[in-house]
Amino acid sequence: MTNPPVQLAVIGCGNFARSQHLPNLRHLPEARLAAVCDTHAPTAQSAAQTFAAGYATTELRDILNDDNIEAAVVAVRDDLQADIATALLQSGKHVYVEKPGATRDADFQKLIQARDQSDRLAVVGMQKRFSPAYRAVKAAFEHSGAPRNIFSRMADDAWRWAKGYPPGALIRHDACHLFDLLRLFTGSEVKTLHCLDSRPDDDAILIGFENGATATLLHSGHASMDFPKERFEAITDRGGVIMDDFVEVRVLGHPQLPARQTFSLIDPRSGDPIPDVEGLDDFLRLRRQAWQDWTEKGGIPKVIPNFLRDQGWRESLREFCAAIRNGNPHPPHASLEDARAASRIATLAEESRTRLGR
Numbered sequence: 001m002t003n004p005p006v007q008l009a010v011i012g013c014g015n016f017a018r019s020q021h022l023p024n025l026r027h028l029p030e031a032r033l034a035a036v037c038d039t040h041a042p043t044a045q046s047a048a049q050t051f052a053a054g055y056a057t058t059e060l061r062d063i064l065n066d067d068n069i070e071a072a073v074v075a076v077r078d079d080l081q082a083d084i085a086t087a088l089l090q091s092g093k094h095v096y097v098e099k100p101g102a103t104r105d106a107d108f109q110k111l112i113q114a115r116d117q118s119d120r121l122a123v124v125g126m127q128k129r130f131s132p133a134y135r136a137v138k139a140a141f142e143h144s145g146a147p148r149n150i151f152s153r154m155a156d157d158a159w160r161w162a163k164g165y166p167p168g169a170l171i172r173h174d175a176c177h178l179f180d181l182l183r184l185f186t187g188s189e190v191k192t193l194h195c196l197d198s199r200p201d202d203d204a205i206l207i208g209f210e211n212g213a214t215a216t217l218l219h220s221g222h223a224s225m226d227f228p229k230e231r232f233e234a235i236t237d238r239g240g241v242i243m244d245d246f247v248e249v250r251v252l253g254h255p256q257l258p259a260r261q262t263f264s265l266i267d268p269r270s271g272d273p274i275p276d277v278e279g280l281d282d283f284l285r286l287r288r289q290a291w292q293d294w295t296e297k298g299g300i301p302k303v304i305p306n307f308l309r310d311q312g313w314r315e316s317l318r319e320f321c322a323a324i325r326n327g328n329p330h331p332p333h334a335s336l337e338d339a340r341a342a343s344r345i346a347t348l349a350e351e352s353r354t355r356l357g358r
Contacts, residue, residue: 005032006321009063009093011084012076013038013047016098019307020268021073022051024314027271030321034069037062060084064091071121071324073317074098078173082107089114089122096320098125100176100346101339108340115336121323123333126180126342130312130319130332132263134181136249137232140241144254147185147234147241150215152178156229156306158201158221167200168353172346175203175219179342180334185234186213190345195352205349226291228284229306246309248280265308274308283309 008031010017025031034054038044041058048056063069064087071094074085082102085095089111101124102108115122128134141147154177158170165173183189188211197203201221208214223229232243239253247265251257264273265283277283287305294301316333323331334342 003030003325005030006094006324007032007034007068007070008321009033009035009037009066009069009072010047010053011037011060011063011072011074011088013043014075017073017075018047018050019304020313021075021317022047023268023271024317025073026051028314028318028321030318030325035063035066060087064088064093070094071096071320078169079103082111085122086110086114089118089120092118092120094121094320094324096123096125096317096333099180099334099339100124100172100343101336102343103172105340105343105347108336108343112336112340121320121329121331122336123320123323123331124336124339125313125316126177126334126339127312127316128177128181129184129334130315131246132310132312133243133246133249133261134232134312136261136263137234137241137243138185140249140251140254140257141185141234141236143257144239144241144251145237146187146211146213147236148213149235150182150185150213151218151231151233152182152215153218153231154178154229155218155220155223155227157223157225157227160225162201162221168197168350170201170221171195171203171219171349172343174221175205175217175349176339176342176346178217178219179345180338181232182207182209182215183338183341186211186215188213189341190348193345193348193352195349195354197353203349203353207345224291225294225305226284226287228280228287244280245283246311247277247283263310266310266314267303268307269303271314 036047036053044056072088074097085097088095186209188209191210192208195205203219205217228245242250249261262279290301290305
């Protein structure tokens, strides 16, 4: 007998939720969008109409008091996430809270306490764990050995989309993904960390792990829309793996593994693969075209190239719903403890920052 869909609410209906969570939920048979909540009434009403939610509200208490709602996705500002997620857990809801999950260690502790007392599931949206590309990277490590020397880069035009964030905030808001993946892939905790920044949100970080692995991270919010956002390279015992912008993974030195894998782009509005895009070169041409359309014609493209790559958002929500239905207390998501560990690495980077030329 097929399990009934999980009755879900989405808290926060801004650009990100409308670009990913809401359209993804619409295409998931495992979920039903029971309600949407946003403090801006027109935004909530528009989201409910566009994505066929049961109802719209501007009041969180309506979600907290609705016994038909089993779970909620929290997609609000970083500093609001912990209080809302805590209230949801205390009201008996399962919670998927967007990264970073909290901005202070004390708030993570409150979240963990609320989860333990409620006996409900609480996961954090470090969804890159679920992307086909990073799953291929992890599978390569399982065959070729743990990574010993890692290089990871995340760079995009955050100067455009993150204008409301204070200078230097992206190390916690965005690079938390990289910190989570590094802990996942190395299976180790950070022992030493050194951070240099040439300007706010332009960081170079060197990390040493307790098991002897090393990682070099370049993180910048000063790139452009046509710049490939993410690259991951790792050297294993012999050989290695390279991931380019979620569309291509290459494995070197291991003939028993596929030398090159490519992954489809996904249109979040329809949920369908985008035709005629095969591998990194095609995607770079698409990026360039979007950037030219923006710079020459004005206005933001209907779909930002970064949202076309399958970064695991839908699969992460699917497995969240499956864990609720199956009663799995330990799904493969980032736990609150994982998110707190990533946040602590961000704190180390903030405390270590030394700006050249000061």
